[in-house]
Amino acid sequence: MEIDPGPSEEHNVNASTEDSPEIIEQKIIALAHTKTKGISDKDILSEMPDVQPVQRALVINKLLSQGLLDLYKQDKILLYRLKDPNKVKTAKGADNEEKIVYTIIEEAGNKGIWIRDIRFKSNLMPTQLNKILKSLETKKFIKAVKSVAASKKKVYMLYNLEPDRSVTGGAWYQDQDFEAEFVDVLNQQCYRFLEQKRKETKDCRGGPIAARNITFATSREVWKFISDLGISKVKLSVDDLEMILNTLIYDGKVEKTLSNDGTYLYRAVEPLLEPPGLIKAPCGVCPVRKNCSDFGDVSPINCQYITEWLA
Amino acid sequence: MSLFCEKLCSVLLLEHFGPIVQSVGDDLFKHGAKSLGFIRATTGLPLPKVKEALCVLLQYGFAIHRQTEKGIQYHFLPDKVITILRYPRYMFFAKKFCGDEAEMMLEEVLKRGYETASQIIIKTFHRLEQHRSEHQSSLSMLKDKFELLVKNQFLTRSICTETMDEGPAEKIECNVPDLNMQAMAQIMQGNTDDPGDNKIYWRVNLDRFEQDLRDQIMVSAITKRVDENAGELMRQLLFLMYLRTASWADTSNPIPYSEIKEAVRKINYPLLVQYLDQYLRLLEEDSSQFLKRVGDSGGGQFSINTKEAFSQLAWTTVENIVMERFGSKAARIFRLVRSRKYVEQEQIQQLAMIPAKEAKHLTYTLLQENYLQMQELKKAGASAAPTKTFFLFYIDLNQVVRMEIEHCYHALYNTIQRREQESASNKRMIDKQLRIQTLTSNLKEHGATEEQLAEIVEMMTPSEKLQLEKVQNTIKKLGGSELQIDETLFLLTMYLHYH
Ligand code: SF4
Numbered sequence: 001m002e003i004d005p006g007p008s009e010e011h012n013v014n015a016s017t018e019d020s021p022e023i024i025e026q027k028i029i030a031l032a033h034t035k036t037k038g039i040s041d042k043d044i045l046s047e048m049p050d051v052q053p054v055q056r057a058l059v060i061n062k063l064l065s066q067g068l069l070d071l072y073k074q075d076k077i078l079l080y081r082l083k084d085p086n087k088v089k090t091a092k093g094a095d096n097e098e099k100i101v102y103t104i105i106e107e108a109g110n111k112g113i114w115i116r117d118i119r120f121k122s123n124l125m126p127t128q129l130n131k132i133l134k135s136l137e138t139k140k141f142i143k144a145v146k147s148v149a150a151s152k153k154k155v156y157m158l159y160n161l162e163p164d165r166s167v168t169g170g171a172w173y174q175d176q177d178f179e180a181e182f183v184d185v186l187n188q189q190c191y192r193f194l195e196q197k198r199k200e201t202k203d204c205r206g207g208p209i210a211a212r213n214i215t216f217a218t219s220r221e222v223w224k225f226i227s228d229l230g231i232s233k234v235k236l237s238v239d240d241l242e243m244i245l246n247t248l249i250y251d252g253k254v255e256k257t258l259s260n261d262g263t264y265l266y267r268a269v270e271p272l273l274e275p276p277g278l279i280k281a282p283c284g285v286c287p288v289r290k291n292c293s294d295f296g297d298v299s300p301i302n303c304q305y306i307t308e309w310l311a
Numbered sequence: 312m313s314l315f316c317e318k319l320c321s322v323l324l325l326e327h328f329g330p331i332v333q334s335v336g337d338d339l340f341k342h343g344a345k346s347l348g349f350i351r352a353t354t355g356l357p358l359p360k361v362k363e364a365l366c367v368l369l370q371y372g373f374a375i376h377r378q379t380e381k382g383i384q385y386h387f388l389p390d391k392v393i394t395i396l397r398y399p400r401y402m403f404f405a406k407k408f409c410g411d412e413a414e415m416m417l418e419e420v421l422k423r424g425y426e427t428a429s430q431i432i433i434k435t436f437h438r439l440e441q442h443r444s445e446h447q448s449s450l451s452m453l454k455d456k457f458e459l460l461v462k463n464q465f466l467t468r469s470i471c472t473e474t475m476d477e478g479p480a481e482k483i484e485c486n487v488p489d490l491n492m493q494a495m496a497q498i499m500q501g502n503t504d505d506p507g508d509n510k511i512y513w514r515v516n517l518d519r520f521e522q523d524l525r526d527q528i529m530v531s532a533i534t535k536r537v538d539e540n541a542g543e544l545m546r547q548l549l550f551l552m553y554l555r556t557a558s559w560a561d562t563s564n565p566i567p568y569s570e571i572k573e574a575v576r577k578i579n580y581p582l583l584v585q586y587l588d589q590y591l592r593l594l595e596e597d598s599s600q601f602l603k604r605v606g607d608s609g610g611g612q613f614s615i616n617t618k619e620a621f622s623q624l625a626w627t628t629v630e631n632i633v634m635e636r637f638g639s640k641a642a643r644i645f646r647l648v649r650s651r652k653y654v655e656q657e658q659i660q661q662l663a664m665i666p667a668k669e670a671k672h673l674t675y676t677l678l679q680e681n682y683l684q685m686q687e688l689k690k691a692g693a694s695a696a697p698t699k700t701f702f703l704f705y706i707d708l709n710q711v712v713r714m715e716i717e718h719c720y721h722a723l724y725n726t727i728q729r730r731e732q733e734s735a736s737n738k739r740m741i742d743k744q745l746r747i748q749t750l751t752s753n754l755k756e757h758g759a760t761e762e763q764l765a766e767i768v769e770m771m772t773p774s775e776k777l778q779l780e781k782v783q784n785t786i787k788k789l790g791g792s793e794l795q796i797d798e799t800l801f802l803l804t805m806y807l808h809y810h
Contacts, residue, residue, distance in 0.1 A: 172664065178666045178667070180664075180665070180666050180669075183664045187664075207585075207586045207589050208537070208538070208540070208541070208586055208589045208590055208593050209586075209589040209592060209593065212593060243662075243664065244664070246662060247643060247662075247663060247664050249646075249650075250643040250644075250646045250647045250650070250662070250663060251639065251642070251643050251646070252627075252630060252642070252646055255598055269536070269598075270535055270536050271535070271536075271627055271631075272532040272535060272536055272599055272623060272624060272627045273532060273535070273624060273627045273628060273631070274535070275631050275635065276628045276631050276632065276798070276799040276802070277792075277794070277795025277796050277797070277798040277799045278632065278715070278718065278719055278722060278795070278796050278799035278800075279631065279632055279635040279636070280792070280795055281722050281726060281792045281795060281796050283722035283725045283726060283796075284632070284635070284718070284722055284796065284799075285635050285636050289718075289721065289722075292721075292725065294728070299728075300724075300725035300726070300728040300729045300732070301728065301729065301732045303725070303729065306725075306726075306729055306789075310785050310788060310789075
């Protein structure tokens, strides 16, 4: 599936400069091991100064939801304490099957996994699997998310994850409904912008190459134009805009070229041909041509389409 | 061959040559090669009639004959019959390059299939006399025009001889024979004389016109895509291509930059001269890929890629047809499948950003109408899992083009049928008008008075006149439509020629 590589790339970028959530997680657990009485936010901060508060909160929430940490208050300070591993198990009430299912779902990440695929991977009977999923769901370990790819398809993922754009559909979906009109408006506005640039070349005196170069725009420029228009309620990313620009390419109105510095340049182009003569004739676009013959109800002699066209 | 090609050829032959030639043509089309005796047997026509009809077919190049062990066999050439539709465009070309008189000469040859130079000139002279007495044209001027047509290769020597037993086509000389101008003047007076070109016949060089039409398409495509200057550059490049490459080659032999520069300097396009390098680069970088840089020596070597050009043009045409028949969203899907080669349904709706239901509907409509093809791909999953099946959509351009060519044949056939019907149902009035015209011109010659003439014109009632005008417009509009459909047909045929 080729859904916008943007966000996942960003994740990678973060991972290379800072610690990934998994490492932070381990560090926190290790810290908690050393202090059986519990650790405070301050402790974590002094141990791991690089970790952003947001990220810290995320990791802690995850550990809390997994039941690995306990939260309690002492002298108005929040403390996190490691749970007894044995207790963890009973607290989760998980048996082996549940664990297996949990890991399968965990592996699927924020793209989620379809119930059928869980069944294949786990080799569990449907009824049993359904029970396990229900129980994990009520415990808020996992959640079911409706996917936009198919209306009746639900995917499962860990409770605290933000579903991937391929599941929610990103900016183009509102409650699983594709916002076709919104896309159409953006498609038109992007084209308007590029077409405007093409028109500007009429007064260009610097030769044909210079004139062509004026027509180029990067996706960021188009994005800026659209953002300034203020027609979008949701915040669009440059990647979102590139999706729209691609539809213009498929409309045959825009072309994309790779520039020297590796970014894509977009420009409005004229088609090579006027509409072909065939489709200007009634028989060129006739919906009943297959039934049209010399004799019978549909024939060129008494054809209404031609009569109307001649009128 | 296709059903509608057959029907189209049939109506064209009927319209221009009458029912006998039509039935012989039909018969040859159905059975492929055939001998004279068999044609007589299946058509049930008397032998002299069959011979006459075959003569016509051979004369116009709509059939050829071949000596086989079973005797002489006749082959039908449907593509050539269809060129009848293009005669008006050929005449337009002749007019553009060689002037009005040349257009008339070409028309004479087209009307007769083949003809001697002296006859062509004499006939044209007579016609000119009738039509435009104010414009004096002389025999020698017409002879020059004729030579110009030959020089431009619009006319070529006909190898069709009266005895029809010519051997393998040897290289024919294309020099205009020395015409005896005095003898021609004699003939014009109604005397018999020998103009000196007996049995040297000329025919229209269809190949040359097809090339012109092909080049014209490429030039106007570039003009539309870039600008006038680029279009002119394309034209010059095509001229240069002819100097070094067989006319129907896929790509031209390399054209050196220096020659392009030379050629451009001779024409009056100052901006093109100034920015020649830039224009060349534009063409080279354009996605239409008409021009390729094939070497860097001496400022660059360029090659025209006609094959690729017609592939791009055919795509554009087909995309346009899809757009017009099924709407812009369908065209978006079609182009998307084109650019992705093989693509799944789910990807289509995501990339095209069309709601799933609508995208599915459009995709399957295109599939059903044969614009898209579907391929099933089975992928074995894990042992326990059943095999997973993918459905990939793709486009077979050759097939789509063939389908659209058939579509053109059908549309042409229908349009011609309708045109014939319109004129048949108004025959009485059209005939009446013709009679009035002849009468008027006859009376004029005999010095009739204004009143007498006015009286004759009165023979048509105002309502008749109105009706007649309407019919004439209808026929004109349908005829124009035929020309337009043929443009599409020609472009698609060109594509198949190269692919
Ligand atoms: S003649 Fe009329 S009914 Fe027949 S194909 Fe043409 S438009 Fe359609």
